[in-house]
Amino acid sequence: MPSPTRTDVPLAGFTTLGLGGPATALAEPVTEAELVAAVRSADERAEPVLVLGGGSNVVVADAGFPGTVIRVSTRGVSLDRALAGPDVAVTVAAGEDWDAVVARCADEGLAGLECLSGIPGLAGATPIQNVGAYGQEVSDTITAVRAYDREERRIAELPAGACGFGYRTSAFKRTPYRPGSATGRYVVLSVTFRLTPGPLAGPTLSAPIRYPELAATLGVAAGDRVPLGEARSAVLKLRARKGMVLDAGDPDSRSAGSFFTNPVLSAAGFAAVEETARRVYGPDTPVPHFPAGDGQVKIPAAWLIEHAGFTKGHQGPAGPDGAGAARISAKHTLALINPGHASTAALLALAAEIRDGVRAKFGVTLVIEPVLVGAEI
Numbered sequence: 295m296p297s298p299t300r301t302d303v304p305l306a307g308f309t310t311l312g313l314g315g316p317a318t319a320l321a322e323p324v325t326e327a328e329l330v331a332a333v334r335s336a337d338e339r340a341e342p343v344l345v346l347g348g349g350s351n352v353v354v355a356d357a358g359f360p361g362t363v364i365r366v367s368t369r370g371v372s373l374d375r376a377l378a379g380p381d382v383a384v385t386v387a388a389g390e391d392w393d394a395v396v397a398r399c400a401d402e403g404l405a406g407l408e409c410l411s412g413i414p415g416l417a418g419a420t421p422i423q424n425v426g427a428y429g430q431e432v433s434d435t436i437t438a439v440r441a442y443d444r445e446e447r448r449i450a451e452l453p454a455g456a457c458g459f460g461y462r463t464s465a466f467k468r469t470p471y472r473p474g475s476a477t478g479r480y481v482v483l484s485v486t487f488r489l490t491p492g493p494l495a496g497p498t499l500s501a502p503i504r505y506p507e508l509a510a511t512l513g514v515a516a517g518d519r520v521p522l523g524e525a526r527s528a529v530l531k532l533r534a535r536k537g538m539v540l541d542a543g544d545p546d547s548r549s550a551g552s553f554f555t556n557p558v559l560s561a562a563g564f565a566a567v568e569e570t571a572r573r574v575y576g577p578d579t580p581v582p583h584f585p586a587g588d589g590q591v592k593i594p595a596a597w598l599i600e601h602a603g604f605t606k607g608h609q610g611p612a613g614p615d616g617a618g619a620a621r622i623s624a625k626h627t628l629a630l631i632n633p634g635h636a637s638t639a640a641l642l643a644l645a646a647e648i649r650d651g652v653r654a655k656f657g658v659t660l661v662i663e664p665v666l667v668g669a670e671i
C-alpha cells in the first residue's frame with residue numbers, strides 16, 4: 295500500500311527555518327519503490343516536484359509550493375566489510391537522519407565522516423551540495439550514489455567521478471529537470487561511503503584534522519589524528535557554540551545553516567578586495583584567504599559581511615507583508631534566522647540587504663547557499 299498523499303499541507307513545519315506556505319500535495323514514501331513511484335507519477339502528470347529531506351537547506355516561498363512535495367522517509371544502513379582492502383563500504387538510504395549515520399559510523403570505529411557531525415538533514419541530501427564542515431566533505435568518502443534519473447526514467451548507479459562534486463555543489467545541484475520542478479534531474483535513493491576502520495586493538499583515529507579551529511579545540515597540530523569520539527565531541531561543541539546544531543531551545547539555530555557560500559575569486563578579484571580593505575580600514579588590514587586551486591582564492595563570506603557593516607544580531611527590514619523581521623544569528627554571521635514571526639519575504643529582504651551591502655563595498659556578489667523554492671531575491 296503506497297503511503298497516503300495529503301493535500302494543502304503547510305511546509306513551515308518541515309523546514310528548519312520554520313518558513314514556507316502550503317504544498318498542493320505531500321507524500322512521504324517509506325520504501326525506495328514508493329519514492330520512485332511517487333516521483334514518476336508526479337512527473338507523468340507534469341506536476342512540479344520538490345523532493346524534501348530535513349528541510350534544512352531550503353527557503354520556501356510564503357505562497358508555498360504549487361506541486362507535490364515528496365518527503366523522503368526511506369530507511370536502511372548496510373555495511374560491507376568484504377572490500378579488497380581494509381576499508382568498509384557503508385550504504386545509507388536517502389531518508390536516514392544524517393547525524394545518526396555519522397554517530398553510528400563513529401561507534402562502529404569507521405573514520406571519514408566524524409567532522410561532519412551535527413549537520414542537520416537527511417543522508418540523501420548530502421551529495422546535493424557536497425556537505426562539508428571542519429575540513430571534511432562528503433565527496434572525500436562517497437564512492438557511489440544510487441539515483442532515480444527523471445530524464446531517462448530509470449535508476450542509475452553513479453560512481454563518485456560522475457557526481458561532479460565541487461565546493462558546496464555537485465552535478466545533482468547543477469542539473470535541473472523541467473522548469474517549475476524545484477528538484478533536479480536526479481533523485482538520490484542511497485549513498486555509499488568508503489570508510490576506514492581502525493586497528494583491532496585501541497580506538498579508531500579520525501582522518502587528519504585539517505581545520506585550524508578544530509585542531510586548536512582538540513589541542514593538536516593540524517594534520518594530527520585523534521580518537522573518533524573526541525573529534526565528534528569537539529565538532530559538536532564548536533557547532534553548538536555557533537548555533538549550528540538544531541536545538542529547539544536556541545533561536546539562533548532556526549536557520550538554513552550558512553546562507554552564503556564563501557566567494558572564490560580570481561587573483562585580480564582578490565587584489566581588488568585587498569585594495570578596498572587597505573583604503574577603507576588602513577594599510578595593515580589583512581584579508582583572510584585560502585588557496586582554492588587554479589590560482590583562485592577563497593575568502594570568508596563572514597569577513598566580507600562584517601566588514602560591510604553587518605554585525606551578529608543585525609535585524610533586517612520588516613517583511614513587506616507586515617511580518618516580523620529576520621535577523622543575523624547572534625552567534626554566527628553567516629546564519630540568517632527566523633526569530634519566530636518572520637516570513638520568507640522578510641528573510642529574503644535581509645539577505646538582499648546583506649548581498650547589496652557587500653557588493654557596494656567590495657564589488658563581490660555573494661552566492662546564496664540554500665535552495666530557493668518559488669522564492670527569489
Ligand SMILES: Cc1cc2nc3c(=O)[nH]c(=O)nc-3n(C[C@H](O)[C@H](O)[C@H](O)COP(=O)(O)OP(=O)(O)OC[C@H]3O[C@@H](n4cnc5c(N)ncnc54)[C@H](O)[C@@H]3O)c2cc1C
Nearest residue numbers: 347348349350351415416418419425426427481482550551
Ligand atoms: C543549523 C544548520 C547547520 C548547517 N550546517 C551545515 C554545514 O556545516 N555544512 C553544510 O554543508 N551544510 C550545513 N547545513 C545545511 C544543510 O543541513 C545541509 O545542506 C543538508 O545536507 C540538507 O539536508 P536536508 O535533508 O535538510 O535537505 P533539504 O533542505 O530537505 O533539501 C535541500 C535540497 O536538496 C534536495 N534534496 C533533498 N533530498 C534529496 C534527494 N534524496 N534527492 C534529490 N534531491 C534531494 C532538495 O530538493 C533541495 O533542493 C546546515 C543547516 C542548518 C539548519
